Amino acid sequence: MMGTSVLNYNHHLLPSKDLPQSSSELNLKQKEQEYLCLVKKCKSLEEFKQVHVQILKFGLFLDSFCSSSVLATCALSDWNSMDYACSIFQQLDEPTTFDFNTMIRGYVNNMNFENAIYLYNDMLQREVEPDNFTYPVVLKACARLAVIQEGMQIHGHVFKLGLEDDVYVQNSLINMYGKCRDIEMSCAIFRRMEQKSVASWSAIIAAHASLAMWWECLALFEDMSREGCWRAEESILVNVLSACTHLGAFHLGRCAHGSLLKNITELNVAVMTSLMDMYVKCGSLQKGLCLFQNMTRKNQLSYSVIISGLGLHGYGRQALQIFSEMVEEGLEPDDVTYVSVLSACSHSGLVDEGLDLFDKMKFEYRIEPTMQHYGCMVDLKGRAGLLEEAFQLVQSMPIKANDVLWRSLLSACKVHDNLKLGEIAAENLFRLSSHNPSDYLVLSNMYARAQQWENAAKIRTKMINRGLIQTPGYSLVEVKSKVYKFVSQDKSYCKSGNIYKMIHQMEWQLRFEGYMPDTSQVMLDVDEEEKGERLKGHSQKLAIAFALIHTSQGSAIRIIRNLRMCNDCHSYTKLVSMIYEREITVRDRNRFHHFKDGNCSCRDYW
DNA sequence: ATAGGGTTAG
Known part of the structure; x- marks a missing residue:
């Protein structure tokens, strides 16, 4: 509890005129120094209170430097003494800017x-003028609360006081706007900075990362490297690695890894885990596994990342193996681990194992299943063709199913041709107003396959009337450390015509090996020939053609897609891997496909 | 005089 009683030795009892004068004034100064040293050495609130009493007794508290130092020591200590600091603060007749800054910082440190923010407001009310030390900390409070209204008002105050050129204030503003998701403001401040520090780059990269603006992250990282203002800081590289993970920028990620190794002797668990994730999600399961095995300290999340990685690459059995090793090592699986291991089961069609684990999680580990767990289970059952069971699970869940769950059921219905359940799933999706155009297209396509043309058209009209446009599919491919993006039917990289020439040549060879275009998933009202043309322009094929032209013979090709792969691209890529003798790795929305010698690691289960 | 900005993994 608060120890306000000590404050009853109020310093007003010892007015300055009663203090020893002249010769002893020097003594007093010395005493003050001594006590301030003592105060700083305190290791607990109890100790602090005792020294505080002495200071009050000697009247040293009258000196504002002394009282400010004492207050700061208390408010910023790590022995959790904000309450006591408050009571000291309240006793101050005229708290200075420094005292307010201290208290605001104390609150922020204590979350x-x-x-x-209230105290900052008090400060203005009492007409104590804030300074360049006030703003970084107040803005941090705004950032953590993501309150942009307050943040903007405070930005106004910064201008009024002419503090807008202070680097610390600017960095804090970048961060505040970033956390409030106003990226334009962050950029505006960043651009007009004359001097940038490492923290400025860190803040602006983090702002883009939090909005998943991965291209911008990498571009900024490049700018930073070019301007030479950088050291391999974990805090910056962790966001850069995240961008690499999302964009499949394997080589750049490896460079980032290299500079971390050069500059930092021991990487912490978080960085190691994000490196591992980068390798795994850029297609190199081997490198990810290697890092995992060399990690000295592993926690639940490190295990989760490698388990889900194995799952994504289709190694369900190995995922289960690592999971049991984790349990043997005495690390208790948490809800995240279960998401990883259940999804690994789902990707590999390990239905019984998944069901067992789900029960174990609920009844042995007493983990309440979240939406994600139910999502895995619906996926597991649905993909295995147990559609009725999947539907029953959705209905009997204690929480209301979200769009992801219904979508997973819908896509299972599509794979297993169950129009009746598909309609139910789609109805629920439309009711949830998640406005995902592909949901409409999937249902429409199912109607078309059942030759219910009228229904098919009705759904398409519904989609158009709601102003929904199909998300363009794209594929990313890294060539010579640069990531290239191909959109379906893309003509922008193709000025020379090389890519389409290549596509043409590839198709000729593929047909020779027995390839027939599979137009069943082209969701367009056009004739067969046009459908075949559309298929040729699928982004994955463009990316493969580009990579075949621009990379050396026999080297691996890695592709990242935003959507799932269509059947045609799947069988096409299998053949390309055989004819051109290339290992091709494709990460789609869902998982990895490793194409080699005409086969795919998913064994056509996806 | 006393203090400060960015700080991470599925």
Whole structure:
């Protein structure tokens, strides 16, 4: 509890005129120094209170430097003494800017961001002028609360006081707008900075990363490297690695890994885990596994990442193996681990194992299943063709199913040709107003396959009337450390015509090996020939052609897609891997496909 | 005089 009683030795009892004068004034200064040293050495609130009493007794608290130092020591200590600091603060007749700054910082350190902002407000009310030390901390409070209104007002105050050129204030503003998701403001401040520090780059990259603006992250990282203002800081590289993971920028990720190794002797678990994730999600399961095995300290999340990685690459059995090793090592699986291992089961069609684990999680580990767990289970059952069971699970869940769950059921219905359940799933999706155009297209396509043309057209009209446009499919491919993006039917890289020439040549060879275009998934009202043309322009094929032209013979090709792969691209890529003798790795929305010698690691289960 | 910005993994 608060120890306000000590404050009853109020310093007003010892007015300055009663203090020893002249010769002893020097003594007093010395005493003050001594006590301030003592105060700083305190290791607990109890100790602090005792020294505080002495300071009050000697009247040293009258000196504002002394009282400010004492207050700062208390408010910023790590022995959790904000309450006591408050009571000291309240006793101050005229708290200075420094005292307010101290208290605001104390609140922020204690995660009490509301009080930090209230106190800043008090400060203005009492006409104590904030300074360049006030703003970084107040803005941090706004950032953590993501309150942009307050943040903008405070930005106004910064201008009024002429503090807009202070680097610390600018960095804090970038961060505040970033956390409030106003990226334009962050960029505007960043651009007009004359001097940038490492923290400025860190803040602006983090702002883009939090909005999943991965291209911008990498571009900024490049700018930073070019301007030479950089050291391999974990805090920056962790966001860069995240961008590499999302964009499949394997080589750049490897460079980032290299500079981390050069500059930092021991990488912490978080960085190691994000490196591992980068390798795994850029298609190199081997490198990810290697890092995992060399990690000295592993926690639940490191295990989860490698388990889900094995799952994504189709190694369900190995995922289960690592899972049991984790349990043997005495690390208790948490809800995240279960998401990884259940999804690994789902990708490999390990239905019984998945069901067992789900029960174990609920009844042995007492983990309440979340939406993600139910999602895995619906996926597991649905993909295995147990559609009725999947539907029953959705209906009997204690929480209301979200769009992801219904979508997973819908896609299972599509794979297993169950129009009746598919309609139910789609109805629920439309009711949830998640406005995903592909949901409409999937259902429409199912109607078309059942030759219910009228229904098919009705759904398409519904989609168009709601102003939904199909998400363009794209594929990313890295060539010579640069990531290239291909959109379906893309003509922009193809000025020379090389890519389409290549596509033409490839198709000729593929047909020779027995390839027949599979137009069943082209969701367009056009004739067969046009459908065949559309298929040729699928982004994955463009990316493969581009990579075949621009990379050396026999080297592996890695592709990242935003959507799932269509059947045609799947069988096409299998043949390309055989004819051109290339290993091709494709990460689609769902999982990895490793194409080699005409086969795919998913064994056509996806 | 006393203090400060960015700080991470599925």
